[in-house]
Amino acid sequence: MRYLAICLALFLPLMALAQSQSEEIDDILDRHILPGFEALVEETGALAAAATADCTPASEPLRAAYNAAFDAWVRVSHLRFGPMEAENRGFALGFWPDARGATPRALADLIRDQDPVIDTPEGFATISVAARGFYGLEFLLYDPELSSAEPAAYRCALIRAASADTHATARAILSDWQGRYAGLMRGAGRNQTYQSYDEALRALFGALVEGLEFTADLRLGRPMGTFERPRPRRAEAWRSGRSLRHVQIALESQADLAARLSVSEPEARGRVTHVFDLAIARADALDDPGFAGVATPAGRLRVEALQQSIRDVDGLLRAELGPALGIAAGFNALDGD
Structure with a gap:
């Protein structure tokens, strides 16, 4: 009897922990990941329909649909694991940064050659990821040269093909999440992909901190350049x-994921929410849509302050939330260590 009591005393806390972790993963899947990709499918479908109706780059309905779909992509763009990694889907939707200018070159080549590869969805899916997705469409809709490139009929077909391709890619990602990958995370400990709930939570934490690094280092760092040589035209979109x-x-979006990851750590959750709120408030106050202001000392200082706020979020997550999830302080989001 005493042996049974000892076993229960040891085993019940582990069962409670597993139950708590399972509920956290269910919550993140059902309220963050799956709704995000469902919205992406819906908005890219609207984009494809708008391009079919009017492929004129300056079309207000087309641009509105494009921007709504791009918003939906950014909301899930930190979830670059699992279905997003398969078949380079993440890059097919979001090939950026493009340090070598591959996107405008690839698009210009297609238009110049009037390449028939775009005539079928299967053909379009084989072209360089640099010419696909939201960043390729941005050139086709907003770049003065490519948005007016001739022949107009081919350019129109390219806009329609690229829009339809974003929808097809988004559908494939959602299908994988719904059909297989969500089940792997829910069934952590019973499959080889996630051999424990800890592993599943580490994947989610890694996506969170990698997303923050991407924003601080690339979304802000690239246009900032150096003090002597700012690079506003390296800014994203x-x-x-x-x-x-x-x-x-x-x-x-990342604040939402962090709050859900920290639901069982109320003290850490409060501090995480606070630093996210500070960073979001600083971004909201910036009033510099394309980061052109980095070319001035005062403008650069404001962007630097925002960058530091985001790094403060990242640092707090690593120092407090990571260890609470059983993740070492030296965790590297890029290699999973």
């Missing part, structure tokens, strides 16, 4: 004036 908006949307 500056042609469509979306650079700051991406930071705002990403922070809001």
Whole structure:
């Protein structure tokens, strides 16, 4: 009897922990991941329909649909594991940064050659990821040269093909989440992908901190350049004036994920929410849609302050939330260590 009591005393806390972790994962899947990709499918479907109705780059309905779909992408763009990794889907939707200018070159080549590869969805899916997705469409809708490139009929077909391709890619990602990958996370400990709930939580934590690093180092770091040589035209989606908006949307989405990851750690959750709120407030106050202000000392200082706020969030997550989830302080989001 005493042996049984000892076993129960040891085993029941582990059962409670597993139950808590299982509920956290269910919550993140049902309220963060799956709704995010469902919204992406819906908005890319609207984009494809808008392009079919009117492929004119300056079309207000087309641009509105494009921006709504791009918003939906940014909200899930930190979830670059599992279905997003398969078949380079993440890059097919979001090939950025493009340090070598591959996107405009690939698009210009297609238009110049009037390449028939775009005539079928299967053919379009084989072209370079640089010419696909939201960043390729930004050039086709907002870049002065590519948005007016001739022949207009081919350019129109390319816009329609690219829009339809974003929808097909989004559907494939959601299908994988619904059909297989969500089940792997829910069934952690009973499959080889996630051999414990801890592993599943580490994957989610890794996506969170990697998303923050991406925003601080690339979304903000690239246009900042150096003090002597700022690079505002290296900002993400500056042609469509979306650079700051991406930071705002990403922070809001990542704040939601962080809150759900920290639900069982109320003290840490309060501090995490506070630092996210500070970073979001700083982004909201910036009023510099394309980060053109980094070319001035005062403008650069404001972007630097925002960057530091995001790094403060990242540091707090690593120092407090990570250890609470059983993740070492030296965790590297890029290699999973």
